[in-house]
Amino acid sequence: MECHNYMEDIVKNTLENLLSKRDDVCKCEKCRLDIMALALNNLPSKYVVTDKGRVYTKIAELELQLRADVVKELTKAIEKVKKAPQH
Numbered sequence: 001m002e003c004h005n006y007m008e009d010i011v012k013n014t015l016e017n018l019l020s021k022r023d024d025v026c027k028c029e030k031c032r033l034d035i036m037a038l039a040l041n042n043l044p045s046k047y048v049v050t051d052k053g054r055v056y057t058k059i060a061e062l063e064l065q066l067r068a069d070v071v072k073e074l075t076k077a078i079e080k081v082k083k084a085p086q087h
Contacts, residue, residue: 038077
């Protein structure tokens with residue numbers, strides 16, 4: 001196993017869910033990565049190295065505040081990229 005920022009997985013999964021409900025945003029790979037990068041820069045890292053760490057982080061993901069923070073940052077990032085896409 002390697003060192004991995006589990007927050008990337010949380011953000012990616014949440015972004016897919018948010019984009020599936022929107023038709024007003026470009027969904028190309030470049031825009032998706034820009035949105036993820038903007039959001040991840042404003043969220044705390046959740047690095048894991050072991051499977052046990054991954055399980056603990058997965059449990060923390062269920063916390064309402066964490067999910068709300070991820071949605072908030074992704075929504076801000078979506079709006080920013082929507083206004084000025086870089087593709």
